[in-house]
Amino acid sequence: MVSSVGKRLAIFLPALYGGGAERITLNLAQGLAARGVAVDLVLARALGPYMHEIPESVRLLDLRVSRRLRVFRTLSGLPALVRYLRREQPDAMLSALTYANVIAMWAWRLSGVPTRMVVSEHNTLSLWNQQLPNWYSWLMLRLVRRLYPRADCIVAVSRGVADDLAAVTGIARQRIRVVYNPIVTPELQAKAQLPVEHPWFGAVEPPVLLAVGRLTPQKDFPTLVRAFAQVLETHSARLLILGEGYERPKLEALIRELGLKEYVSLPGFVANPYAFMSRASVFVLSSKWEGLPTVLVEALCCGAPVVATNCPSGPREILAEGQYGQLVAVGDVAALAWAIVAALDGRTPSPPRESWLPYEVGTVVDRYTDLLFGS
Numbered sequence: 172m173v174s175s176v177g178k179r180l181a182i183f184l185p186a187l188y189g190g191g192a193e194r195i196t197l198n199l200a201q202g203l204a205a206r207g208v209a210v211d212l213v214l215a216r217a218l219g220p221y222m223h224e225i226p227e228s229v230r231l232l233d234l235r236v237s238r239r240l241r242v243f244r245t246l247s248g249l250p251a252l253v254r255y256l257r258r259e260q261p262d263a264m265l266s267a268l269t270y271a272n273v274i275a276m277w278a279w280r281l282s283g284v285p286t287r288m289v290v291s292e293h294n295t296l297s298l299w300n301q302q303l304p305n306w307y308s309w310l311m312l313r314l315v316r317r318l319y320p321r322a323d324c325i326v327a328v329s330r331g332v333a334d335d336l337a338a339v340t341g342i343a344r345q346r347i348r349v350v351y352n353p354i355v356t357p358e359l360q361a362k363a364q365l366p367v368e369h370p371w372f373g374a375v376e377p378p379v380l381l382a383v384g385r386l387t388p389q390k391d392f393p394t395l396v397r398a399f400a401q402v403l404e405t406h407s408a409r410l411l412i413l414g415e416g417y418e419r420p421k422l423e424a425l426i427r428e429l430g431l432k433e434y435v436s437l438p439g440f441v442a443n444p445y446a447f448m449s450r451a452s453v454f455v456l457s458s459k460w461e462g463l464p465t466v467l468v469e470a471l472c473c474g475a476p477v478v479a480t481n482c483p484s485g486p487r488e489i490l491a492e493g494q495y496g497q498l499v500a501v502g503d504v505a506a507l508a509w510a511i512v513a514a515l516d517g518r519t520p521s522p523p524r525e526s527w528l529p530y531e532v533g534t535v536v537d538r539y540t541d542l543l544f545g546s
Contacts, residue, residue, distance in 0.1 A: 173544050173545045174544075175206045175207055175208045175540045175544055176208075177207065177209075178207075178262045178544050179208070179209040179211065179259065179261040180208050180210050180211065180261055180264070180265065180543060181256070181259070181263070182196060182199075182200055182211070182212050182213065182264075182267075183213045183214075183215075183252065183265070183275045184196060184212070184214055184215070185215045185216070185268065185271050186214055186215060186216050186217070186218050186219045187214065187217075187219030188219045188221075190385060191293070191465030191466065192465075193221050193267075194465060195353055195465055197221060197225065197229075198354065198356055198532050199353045199532075199535065199536065199539060200225075200229045201226040201228065201229065201356075202353055202532045202533065202535070202536035204228035204229055205228070206536060208540075209230070210228070210229045210230065211231075211232055211259065212225060212231050213232045214231070214234065215234050215236045215248035216234065216235065216236050216248075217233035217235075220442070234251040234252060235251070236251070249278055252274065252278035253281050253282045256284050256286060257282050257283075257284060260284045260286060262286065262287065262543075262544060263287040263543040263544060264287070265290075265543060266289075266290050266291065267291045269294065269311065269315065270311065272291070272319070273311065273314045275288070276288065276290060276318040276319070276321065276322060277318065280321070287323045287543065288321075288322045288324075289324040289326060289542060289543055290322045290324075291327070291350075292326070292327050292333075292336050293328050293332070293352075293462040294460070294461070294462040295331065295332055295461065295462060295483045296315070296335055296336050296340075297338070298335075298460040299460070300312055300339075302388065315340055316340045316341065316342075319336075319342060320342055320346070324348060324542050325342065325347045325348065326347070326350050327347050327348070327350075327462075328349075328350065328352050328463035328485075329462060329463040329484045329485045329488050330349055330484070330488060331462075331483050331485060331487075331488065332349075332463065332484045332485075333347040333348075333349050334484075335483065348542060350535060350538045350542070351463060351529050351535060352463050352465060352468070352530060352535065353530065353531075353532040353534075353535035354468040354469060354472070354527075355468065355469075355527050355528075355532065356532045359472060359473075360472065362443045362445045363445040363449040363472070363473045364446070364449070365443060365445075365446045366446065367450055369447075371411065371436070376409070377407040377408050377409055378515055379411055379450070379451050380399065380408055380409065380410045380411070380451065380452065380453050381413070381447055381448060381453070381475065382395055382412045382413070382414075382457065383412075383414055383444045383447075383448075383454075383466045384412075384414045384458070384466060385415065385416040386412075386415060386416030386417065386419050386437075387416045387417065387418055388459070389461075390457060390458050391457045391458055391459045391480070392412055392418070393421070393422065393425055394457050394502055395410070395455055395507065396410070396422065396426060396431065396435060398505075399431070399434070399435065399508070400429045401504065402508050402511050402512055402515070403434060405512065406512060408434070408452070408515065409434055409436070410431075410434060411435075411438070411447065411451075412435070412436070413438060413439075414439070415440045419437065423437065444466070445469060445473055448469060448470045448473035448475050449473040449474055449475070451475045452514070453475065453478060453515060453519070454466075454467075454473075454475040454476070455477075455478045455479070455511060456477070456478070457479075458482050458486075459482055459501055459502070460482050460483050460484070461482055461484060461485045461486065464479075464485050464489070467485070467489050468489060471496075471522040471527045474521050475521070476496065476514045476520065476521055476522070477495065477496030477514075477519070477522065478496060478499065478507065478514055478519065479496060479497070479498060480499055480502075481499065481500060481501065482501045490526075495522045495523070496519060497513065497519050
């Protein structure tokens with residue numbers, strides 16, 4: 172492994188919104204800083220629920236871009252990012268999230284600095300791109316195909332993401348390196364043991380099903396709610412969904428329509444979901460697509476029996492073809508309900524330690540150190 176002491180790394184993100192990519196990027200920043208790397212966290216705008224979790228060892232640089240639609244907000248930070256690169260000339264720059272990768276690549280090319288450029292893809296690009304307006308989808312795919320191949324290194328967070336990225340862009344698969352996310356940290360394990368102030372976790376309360384994620388179409392919480400309604404036909408249980416997003420009104424309307432207001436809770440974004448994970452009877456991931464779902468690994472580490480959709484990409488890899496949890500088809504309400512019932516009945520064992528070991532922060536930091544500062 173190459174030495175990282177005395178190196179400077181820039182990590183570029185749009186902001187610190189409450190998503191898995193932002194959370195694991197902070198884990199990586201802290202892990203690299205502990206190895207002697209001078210880490211600059213460069214944000215298009217310094218906002219988001221994870222702002223208070225920036226490690227003290229990491230320097231924050233706020234590009235202070237204007238308030239506007241997220242993609243254009245990030246784009247407006249291009250000149251400031253170019254100025255930063257020319258002024259600081261870090262040894263390497265790492266970006267995450269597709270549209271941030273495009274801006275980072277563009278700024279890097281314009282700056283003309285010898286900084287090593289590494290882009291990381293966290294989502295299944297073909298499916299993510301389908302959710303965009305037609306003009307934006309066309310533009311992003313064209314930019315990714317043009318810019319990604321010029322990076323010094325392209326990282327995908329799972330084999331599925333790497334295969335999809337190669338198929339969509341035409342980039343040679345051997346050029347894309349697979350590095351799992353640095354998800355499991357001592358802090359996560361400590362937070363999992365903290366108390367939970369929620370009335371559903373009392374000693375005599377029914378089992379609690381837990382889901383965590385943004386309230387967006389990607390997470391497909393309506394399928395989970397409908398499956399939960401079927402579970403209630405045979406089992407006493409509660410459903411807790413932690414997260415916030417623009418689909419909240421639609422989800423709340425569905426809950427009312429199905430008569431589930433007393434059985435489903437949407438408390439919004441929660442800073443410490445791990446304490447809930449360690450106490451949940453079942454953790455459920457109902458997504459239509461992912462890259463490498465952070466919450467699934469966190470749930471394994473916290474000891475919760477897991478039920479997940481076999482969506483592209485990540486759950487099948489994480490759960491070892493179903494060895495560490497139940498896998499069901501995407502959007503299949505009946506199959507999801509059956510798998511939840513099986514878990515409630517004790518037919519889905521708690522995950523072993525080996526299920527989450529590949530995602531320990533130390534292991535992943537070693538990989539990134541070589542990719543960022545190697546030859």
